[in-house]
Amino acid sequence: MDFLAEGFRRALALLLSGDAEVLGIALLTLKIAVVATVLACAIGLPLGYLLATRRFWGRRAALTAVNTALAFPTVVVGLLLFGLLSRRGPLGGLGWLYTWQAIVIGDVLLALPIAAALSAAAVQGVDPRVRRTAETLGAGRWLTAWTVAREARFALAAVITAAFGQVVAEIGAAMMLGGNIRGSTRTLTTAVALYTSQGDFGLALALGLVLIALALIVNVTLQLLQGKGSG
C-alpha cells in the first residue's frame, strides 16, 4: 500500500508545482477531445435527428448500423485508420500519421456513433406534438429541428458528455495513430499507460487525476449550461 500513498504524494506535488510536461499533456488531450467532440457532434447530432424524424428506405438498417458501431473496438478503428494513413495507404500523402490530427480522426469515428445513436434516441423521446406544433405555427425545417432540440436539451447534453467521455478516455486509437510521441502526440491516456509500464506510478497517477478532473470540469460546465431556465 505504501507505493499507492507515495504515488498520491508524488501526484499532488506534480500537480501543485505546475509541472510543464503534465500541463502540456493535459492541454493536448483537452484540445484533441474538444475538437473531436465538436466535429463528432456537428455531424452526429444532425444525423441522429434525421434518423429519428425522417422516414426513408433503409432507415432501420441505418439505425442498426449506428447502434452496432457503438460497440466498435477502439483498436480496430485505430488499425483501419492506420492502414489508411500509413505511408503506403490511400491517405498516406496527407502525412498525418503520428500527428494529433490523426488522433482526432480516430476519435471522431469513435464518437460519431455515440452522438448519432444517442441523439436519435433523445429525439425519438421528444413528444411528437412538439414537432407538429413548431411546424403548424410556421417553423421551417431548421427552426423545427431547433425547437425539438430545445425540448430534448437535457438528453442532448448527456449525448455531448458521453461523446466527450469516449474521446477523452480512449487509448487504442490514440496509441496507434498518435504513436505516443513525447511533446507532440502524448495524451493523458497513452502517458498513463506508458508511465505505469515504466514503473513511474506517481506520474501515472498524477495524469490519471488530471484526466478525472478534466472529465469533471466538462460535466459540471455542461450541467451549468443546461441548468439555465427550466420547464
Place this chain on the structure above:
Amino acid sequence: MVELRGVRHRYDRRLVLDLEQFAVPAGAMLAVVGHNGSGKSTLLRLLALLEAPTEGQVLWDGRPVRHRPPTALRRRVTLVEQRPMLLRGTVLENIGFGLRLRGVDGTEAYKRTAEVAEQLGLLALLERRRHELSDGEVQRVAVARALAVRPEVLLLDEPTSSADRAASSALYRALAEQRAVPSKPPLAVCIASHQLEDAYRWADDIRALAEGRLSPVTPENLFRVELAPAGTDTMSARVGAIDILVTTDRAGPAVLAVPPGDIFVSSAPLSSSARNVLKGRVTRIAAHRPGGGVAVTADVGVELVAIVTADAVRELALAPGVPVVFSFKASAVRVF
C-alpha cells in the same frame, strides 16, 4: 381556399380517410363531427399540411400542393390539436412563438400576444409555465398561440374538450372577435368536435365523418354497429341496450344512421308500418338550426335525436322527463 380531392389516407395500410372532396372555403365556419376514431384528426392534419395524403391531392387556391409544402404556404394555416403541447417557456413566450418565427418585431408581437391573451382570459397566466396550468388552460393558450399568427385557416381539434362552459364560451367569443377583424381573405375556421350542440350553435356548415368517410346524412344518430340477419330482408343491429331493424343486404360491421327527420314522435305507440318502435323519456329539447324545427333528444335505450316542429312539441307537451315513443321504418335507416 383549401380543398382535398380524391384523398385516401392510410396508416400502415389501414384506410383512415376516404374523401372524394372536402373544402374549407374562405371565411367559412365549418364543423366536422364524428365519433372518436372517425378520421377527424387525420383530416385536420392533412388540411394543416402536416401530412401528405397517401393518395389524392390537397389544393390551395385551386393549385395542388407539393409533397413537401413550402413554409410560406404552411404559414397560412394552423392547427390546434386536441391535446395541444406547450413548448418550454412561459405562456407569454408560447403565445408569441409563431410571431417570433415570422420575425414580427417585439412591440407588435407583444401587442398581439396581449390582445389574444385578453380575449381568451389568459392575462393572469402570462408568466406561468406549462406544468403550472390545467388542461383547459393549456388548450386556451394553444388557441391563443394559433390566433396570434392570424392564419387564413384555423383548424381546431376538439378545442373545448377540457374546457368548462365559461372557458368554451370565451373561446367562441374570441373566434367571433377574430372573425370580425377585417382581413383578406377572411378567417376560415374548421372545428372537429363530437359535441353536436356546440357545432349547431356556431357553425355555418356541418359535415359528419364516420369511418373516414363523409356521412350522407346529418350527423345525429350515427352508430358503429355489427349487422346480423333478422328476417328475410332485414338485419338487426345492436345499439346500446336496443336492437334497430334495418332494411339492407349488407352484413357485418357498418355505420348506421337514423335520419332525425324520419323519426315519428308520439306519446303512445302508433299502429303503423314502422318496425322500430322505441319507448323512452325526453332528455333534452333544443331549438334546432334557424328555421329547422326542434331537436328532441330522448333516451330510448340509447340517445336518439328527432327533429319535429315547434307545434308538435306543444301538442305533445314535450319536456325533459316526459315519456315518449320514437318510431321509424327499417327502410329509413341508412347504412354505409
